[in-house]
Amino acid sequence: MSAAAVQPVEVAEPDVMGALLTGVERYLRSEVDAAQIDREGAVPARVLAGLGELGVFGVTIPQRYGGAGLRLTDACRLAAALARADRSIATTVGLHLGLGTRPLVAFGAEGLKQRYLPRLASGEAIAAFATTEANAGSDLSRLATTALAEGAQLVVNGEKLFVTNGRLAKVFTITAATPGLGGAQRGSSLVLLESGDPGLSVGREERKLGLKGSSTAPLTIDGVRIEPERIIGEPGRGADQLHHVLAWGRTLMSAGCCGTARAALVKAIEHTASRRQFGRTLDAQPVVREHLALMGARLAAMEALVHDTASLEDDVPGLLQRSLAAKVFGSDGASYVVDTALQLFGGLGFIEESGMPLLLRDVRITRIFEGANDVLLTQLGTHLATAPPPRRALAPLVGPDAFALACSADVVAAALDAHREELSARHKIGLLRQTRLLNRLGRAVAWSEALDATVRAVDARRTTSRGAAALFSEVAARDVANALAAPFGEEVVSSALADLEPGA
Amino acid sequence: METPADLDARIIKLISQVVPVKPEQIKRGDRLREDLGMDSVCSMELLSMLAEELDLDVGVEDAAGIRTVADTIALAARFLRAKAAA
Numbered sequence: 001m002s003a004a005a006v007q008p009v010e011v012a013e014p015d016v017m018g019a020l021l022t023g024v025e026r027y028l029r030s031e032v033d034a035a036q037i038d039r040e041g042a043v044p045a046r047v048l049a050g051l052g053e054l055g056v057f058g059v060t061i062p063q064r065y066g067g068a069g070l071r072l073t074d075a076c077r078l079a080a081a082l083a084r085a086d087r088s089i090a091t092t093v094g095l096h097l098g099l100g101t102r103p104l105v106a107f108g109a110e111g112l113k114q115r116y117l118p119r120l121a122s123g124e125a126i127a128a129f130a131t132t133e134a135n136a137g138s139d140l141s142r143l144a145t146t147a148l149a150e151g152a153q154l155v156v157n158g159e160k161l162f163v164t165n166g167r168l169a170k171v172f173t174i175t176a177a178t179p180g181l182g183g184a185q186r187g188s189s190l191v192l193l194e195s196g197d198p199g200l201s202v203g204r205e206e207r208k209l210g211l212k213g214s215s216t217a218p219l220t221i222d223g224v225r226i227e228p229e230r231i232i233g234e235p236g237r238g239a240d241q242l243h244h245v246l247a248w249g250r251t252l253m254s255a256g257c258c259g260t261a262r263a264a265l266v267k268a269i270e271h272t273a274s275r276r277q278f279g280r281t282l283d284a285q286p287v288v289r290e291h292l293a294l295m296g297a298r299l300a301a302m303e304a305l306v307h308d309t310a311s312l313e314d315d316v317p318g319l320l321q322r323s324l325a326a327k328v329f330g331s332d333g334a335s336y337v338v339d340t341a342l343q344l345f346g347g348l349g350f351i352e353e354s355g356m357p358l359l360l361r362d363v364r365i366t367r368i369f370e371g372a373n374d375v376l377l378t379q380l381g382t383h384l385a386t387a388p389p390p391r392r393a394l395a396p397l398v399g400p401d402a403f404a405l406a407c408s409a410d411v412v413a414a415a416l417d418a419h420r421e422e423l424s425a426r427h428k429i430g431l432l433r434q435t436r437l438l439n440r441l442g443r444a445v446a447w448s449e450a451l452d453a454t455v456r457a458v459d460a461r462r463t464t465s466r467g468a469a470a471l472f473s474e475v476a477a478r479d480v481a482n483a484l485a486a487p488f489g490e491e492v493v494s495s496a497l498a499d500l501e502p503g504a
Numbered sequence: 505m506e507t508p509a510d511l512d513a514r515i516i517k518l519i520s521q522v523v524p525v526k527p528e529q530i531k532r533g534d535r536l537r538e539d540l541g542m543d544s545v546c547s548m549e550l551l552s553m554l555a556e557e558l559d560l561d562v563g564v565e566d567a568a569g570i571r572t573v574a575d576t577i578a579l580a581a582r583f584l585r586a587k588a589a590a
Contacts, residue, residue, distance in 0.1 A: 186523075
């Protein structure tokens with residue numbers, strides 16, 4: 001079986017990002033050794049400098065500050081290409097383009113932009129974002145880090161954990177409680193700090209399961225004194241801003257998942273085409289063929305959902321909601337594809353030289369960072385329960401190529417909506433405390449949105465693999481039905497838990 | 505019969521269970537988001553807890569437009585009146 005037989009073919013567009021990607025991919029092929037990055041625990045400085053010269057760090061920064069001013073869809077294509085070569089590089093760049101620089105680009109005052117963005121666009125300065133604390137993360141009401149007015153200055157104190165790009169960054173955006181600022185008693189704000197600010201120190205590099213070339217370190221902020229202009233955007237509005245930048249970050253991370261999954265799928269296709277068992281190549285075995293087809297179908301849906309999500313860049317509420325689905329669906333999908341690919345390698349997949357252990361280690365964190373999947377699924381279910389997004393039937397809107405798929409997607413969406421209405425009528429507002437139900441609703445939403453995105457990709461001919469799309473529509477229908485089935489009974493769960501004695 | 509002051513105190517106590525703010529620091533005029541630091545999920549959870557605590561038949565759609573502590577108290581009072589009249 002040829003690789004093209006199961007890979008959805010991306011239809012290239014003649015655009016700025018297309019030209020940039022050609023150069024970036026050539027550079028990655030000649031200069032990047034993912035195994036070496038993993039062994040040495042760092043991306044070589046010359047590689048980061050080379051990517052900076054190619055313009056990678058300024059892709060989404062406006063042209064007047066030295067960037068390329070491209071769209072989120074373009075940045076996602078870049079993130080996927082980087083992740084296909086090495087996930088540590090993709091994480092370093094993706095964090096810089098998303099959580100790292102997006103606050104400044106979207107909300108920063110002009111003076112702040114002029115001061116920092118040119119260096120960030122060139123890659124001379126790398127950006128980090130710090131919000132996680134020992135007892136808080138995206139729940140800003142519990143932040144212990146504070147930025148308090150003292151005379152004409154702000155004094156910042158706190159500890160941040162797991163700061164991606166921590167030891168590389170020269171510019172940090174942090175979340176801090178800013179009580180009283182902007183007229184909000186318990187408001188929070190995004191605050192910009194520099195690596196040279198007295199009182200700011202970065203701790204030692206964390207030892208991680210994967211993404212070993214990506215820097216992760218704690219940040220100590222001990223009485224850092226800054227001018228109030230270092231608050232990004234309107235003081236006290238940190239919660240709204242955080243939602244916006246997290247949506248960007250999740251979308252870029254999902255794009256990276258597509259790159260990782262594609263790398264694993266290509267390896268699996270090449271291996272199963274060459275490895276012979278029982279007198280024929282592995283890819284001639286029916287079970288293996290089905291695995292490969294399912295992996296390709298899942299990847300096609302992941303890519304379609306990322307494209308759909310990134311296209312919502314100008315519709316912030318839409319991006320917020322869809323990025324939850326993209327993150328969960330992408331990270332679950334990449335984990336599934338990598339794990340299945342490793343399985344198809346057999347014992348060789350357990351050996352470092354196959355490249356599969358590195359992919360497996362690197363993909364594991366994607367279901368945890370940028371919001372743990374279970375938390376995001378519950379949020380997604382809550383969104384559906386409280387403000388179901390309007391959805392128009394797809395079948396009347398698409399051409400003949402996508403009509404059958406659109407009908408399937410409409411059936412799935414209708415089942416989901418009927419289920420939501422039934423739950424809402426039964427539980428009233430109490431539904432919002434039924435987190436297991438919300439979690440399952442969220443999973444059904446993610447799959448339904450992935451199917452809708454796949455239909456649109458086929459209709460717009462962004463993918464030529466109608467077979468992969470058709471297979472995914474069958475998979476999605478089954479998985480949505482499973483997600484909408486009643487959760488396990490509380491009594492059964494409690495009874496099983498009662499048997500789990502500590503130390504048993 | 506619960507007095508308006510009792511209802512205020514009960515709801516403010518509930519709020520203090522959702523956000524890390526002491527009951528005595530919460531005022532009727534406080535905005536759930538800007539002054540108490542609740543996000544949209546958190547404020548929905550508050551209304552859900554309120555419905556459970558007071559045994560009220562609040563629908564998800566009734567929660568729209570609740571922005572302040574006073575809005576929350578008014579919602580509870582409205583549903584309590586409807587329950588008493590039923």
